[in-house]
Amino acid sequence: MTVKMIVTDMDGTFLNDQHSYNHHLFKKVLRQMQKYDVKFVLASGSSFPRLAREFKGFEEQLDFISQNGSVIHEGTHLADYTPIDPQDINYILHEVTKAFPAEHISELIVAGIDTAYVDQSMSPASLAETKIFYENVTVVNDLTKVTQLFPNEHFIKIAICFAPEVSPTQFKRILDGILPDNLLMEVSGFNTELIGQAGATKANALIKLLDRDGINPEHVVTFGDNENDLGMLTMTRQSYAMKNAAPLIQMQAANITDFDNNHDGVLKQINQLLKEMR
Numbered sequence: 001m002t003v004k005m006i007v008t009d010m011d012g013t014f015l016n017d018q019h020s021y022n023h024h025l026f027k028k029v030l031r032q033m034q035k036y037d038v039k040f041v042l043a044s045g046s047s048f049p050r051l052a053r054e055f056k057g058f059e060e061q062l063d064f065i066s067q068n069g070s071v072i073h074e075g076t077h078l079a080d081y082t083p084i085d086p087q088d089i090n091y092i093l094h095e096v097t098k099a100f101p102a103e104h105i106s107e108l109i110v111a112g113i114d115t116a117y118v119d120q121s122m123s124p125a126s127l128a129e130t131k132i133f134y135e136n137v138t139v140v141n142d143l144t145k146v147t148q149l150f151p152n153e154h155f156i157k158i159a160i161c162f163a164p165e166v167s168p169t170q171f172k173r174i175l176d177g178i179l180p181d182n183l184l185m186e187v188s189g190f191n192t193e194l195i196g197q198a199g200a201t202k203a204n205a206l207i208k209l210l211d212r213d214g215i216n217p218e219h220v221v222t223f224g225d226n227e228n229d230l231g232m233l234t235m236t237r238q239s240y241a242m243k244n245a246a247p248l249i250q251m252q253a254a255n256i257t258d259f260d261n262n263h264d265g266v267l268k269q270i271n272q273l274l275k276e277m278r
Contacts, residue, residue, distance in 0.1 A: 003038055003273060004215045007065075007206055007232060008223040008266050010044040011133075012189050016220050016262045021054075025267045030058065032274045041065060043208060044059045045159075045216075046133035046230060048073050049114055053135060053226060068186060068194045068228055069205040071113055072155040078106075078153035080208060081113055082200035083154045085126070086147035088183060092158055092195060095178045100162075100171070107161035109134065110146050112153045118245045119143035126161075158195040166191070187227035194228065203231030221273060223257070223266050225249060240269060 015021055033040055042051050043065040051064050060075040072080040089110060097106065107126045110117045116134035118127065118143055131137050140146055148154065162171050162233045168191070175185055175193060184198040210217060221238040224230070225245040233239040233253045241253035244260035259265035 001238070001271070001276060002219050003036075003221055003238070003277060004219040005039040005041060005210070005213070006033065006221045006223075006270060006273075007041040007043050007236075009202075009213065009225060009229045010042060010054075012225040012244065012261055013229070013265050014042070014261070014266045015054075015143065015225050016242050018187055022264045022267060024273075025264055028059070029267050029270050029274070033270070034061070036277055038274075039063065039213065039215075041206070041208075042230070043069070043225060043232065044228075045192075045194050045275070047071075047111060047135055049106045049117060049135035050133055052076065053209065061210055065205040065209075067111055067113075067157045068196060068200070069202040070196050070200040072208060079111065080205075081154060081156055082150075082197045083156050084158070084183070086151075086155065088180065089147050089155050090144070091180070092178065092183070093146075096175075097144065098161060100166075104163050104166045107159065108143060109157075109159040109161075110143060110155055111159065112150070112155055115153070115157075117143060117150070118263075128197055153213065156196060156200070159192055160195070161190060161192040162181050164191065172265075180254060187264040189226045191225055201231050202228060206232050206235070222244060223269070225261070240266075242266075 016219040026221040032082050041063040048064055064073040070082045107130055115138055115178050116137045117138050120139050185193050185195050215235050220236045222232045222236045222238045224233050225242040239253045240255045240257050241250040243257050250256050255268050257265040259268050
């Protein structure tokens with residue numbers, strides 16, 4: 001079996017439920033990947049600054065797909081991004097705030113490449129949660145006017161985190177009726193929907209990296225646990241759904257990890273794959 005690139009989702013996959021990972025094992029596994037010239041890509045729905053923090057000291061050795069595929073970094077170099085038209089941002093914010101009572105939305109976030117914007121009405125608890133995933137957060141007086149307040153920003157994603165009592169069936173039905181054809185909605189976990197350009201997915205971002213390096217998808221290993229990982233899981237024959245992933249995700253991946261995200265499932269699986277390459 002030939003492996004030239006390994007791509008992993010972050011939350012619920014590479015990271016444990018405390019948003020951390022086994023640093024000692026990671027350093028060991030990364031050295032082995034580099035020995036065999038295997039590229040390592042982190043693919044997440046959250047922001048690049050957050051990913052850079054998680055892998056501080058290793059940034060230049062990795063590739064990053066952030067904002068659910070809307071942003072690509074080669075090390076710390078911004079390689080590509082896919083913005084949303086400001087008119088679409090304004091439309092979605094208007095329709096969402098009209099369709100849902102304020103208490104049904106715990107987090108409403110408009111993300112740029114490096115900065116996320118939230119409304120001043122966001123609760124302190126929700127703001128603290130947002131900072132885990134977006135690192136750089138700016139609070140504004142009125143989020144519906146964010147494109148006017150920051151006319152030079154490149155907005156690339158809208159994230160909507162619904163309160164636990166709101167059923168996914170309910171908010172998906174409503175959002176489906178709101179979204180224009182050029183935008184795509186994907187679940188990223190935590191009762192959160194990510195909205196971006198239809199082509200700005202993890203799978204399409206991965207294709208750009210494969211084209212860059214001349215790598216065939218059959219030589220790529222992917223790991224994921226949620227709906228927004230399905231594109232890259234189904235495009236690679238060596239795909240792994242996490243042991244903790246929902247049955248629907250596990251059914252569509254080629255393999256299931258032996259361990260879940262709280263027991264170093266990704267790193268242990270990579271370690272085993274590298275042993276098989278010797």
